[in-house]
Amino acid sequence: MTRPMTRPALLPALRDADLRLGERLLAAVAAFGVAAVPAALLLVLVEANWPPLHRLDAGAAGRLHTLVREHPGALDVLRVLSDVVWDPLTMRLLAAAAVGVLLWRRAWRLALWAAATVTASGLIGWGVKAAVARARPALPDPVAHAPGFSFPSGHAMTAATCCAVLLLVSLPVLGPRGRRAAWAAALVSVLGVGFTRVALGVHWVSDVLGGWLLGTALVAATAWAFRGWRRDTGRDVPAPLAEGLEPELAGPAPERD
Template identity: 60%
Template sequence: MTERSTRTRRHPLGRLVAGRGGPDTRFGARLALGTAVTALAAVPFSLALVLVEAHWAPLYRFDQDVAERLHRSALGSPVRVRLLEVLTHVAWGPLTMRLLVAGVVVWLLRRRAYRLAAWAAVTATAGGLVGLLVKNVVERARPHLPDPVAHAPGYSFPSGHAMTATTSCAVLLLVLLPLVPRAWRPLPWVLAAVAVLGVGYTRVALGVHWVSDVVGGWLLGLAVVTATTLAFEAWRGDTGRPLTTPAEGLEPEIVTEDPEPASRPGGR
């Protein structure tokens, strides 16, 4: 038995849905399990939402204390404020993240990886729409600080920057990891973590979000990625492909699949 087959058979989702049932039974089991896992992934965000909506005093004091301390630090350093603005709007900004995802989608379409391209596009789009919907339902005001160093429109919870960074980095990681040599794979994870954590810090340091807004964006982004990824895994199972793990990427076969079979010797 190869290392690949052993790793696949040990996948917990694969063990739970495997059995003697027909395709409909196995798909039903995967659907039920995926729904349960998605609901579980949404629990942390739901808890954060409840605490925000209830105006829980310890959370309010924590948000206020962090915002005031970072604001005082920003007031004394215009250069630092400028750097934070470049990081939050350019390096890790939503436009940059969405352009990176769009580039990956185009590359996948050129390789004829249509379902993976659809997953990437749907994940990014769903993340943006869900975040906007929750913002307008919660209607939490942004921080009001004396002598603000930055301004942002709209409501505060959850942070759209934090959520976009989470969903976009997840898409980039799960699509591109198979292309990275195994010895180098920790590097993309580190870069993604720096981007996600870094953009969250910039939003709080600039005084346009509370800490709980940023955490809410991270948690909601993870819930969206979990839901779409489990749906993609259900498709893989129905087509007979082995289930994967985050360490392998969402579709490891993309490395070996030939996007232009007609160009091979002997092809049509």
């Protein structure tokens, strides 16, 4: 009869799995371009000034800008939502708070995954903006201004990344109603931030689509890396969109040493 491995005997295997987790996270960030193929195709269409996409960008920007200018109250709401509620700094602070909770609960590897994913999102978004160097919309009598280049939308990419990260780490501790509420809040935030950026005239629709695609692709790639670590250590690999990445979080927090 085979005796179960003791904790000291498990440590080398866990260390090896942890090293592979780090390697997988780096590989996922480097190779997420495969998952970002739709964003790359969108960029090709943007650079080629594809007429249907150009009409969509120009038409949405013009109509929404005119509508917002005619409703000052709505403009104030959009500014608060874009610059405070869904600002990238706000989103990153929420993600940082989640990382802090994960560290307190000793979910070290999940905290590493969340921090690495959000950090990579900011760096990749900045790098793509600098490489593409697309100008922002130049509308008559603009209602808002934003610095830097336009593609992809940093607000949209950050919202997609951070909302997905927050969902995947919080689903295990939520009941059915809480999960539905979390999904609703995430979808409203991601869609809403895209709408506000176009309505304020600081991004094209294609900028927002590019941000959503890149953010989603990055989370998918790094989540794959984390699921591989669970598989290496003999843990169950849950359905992440239903149960999150680490179902064990549903249990009580471990006692402190």
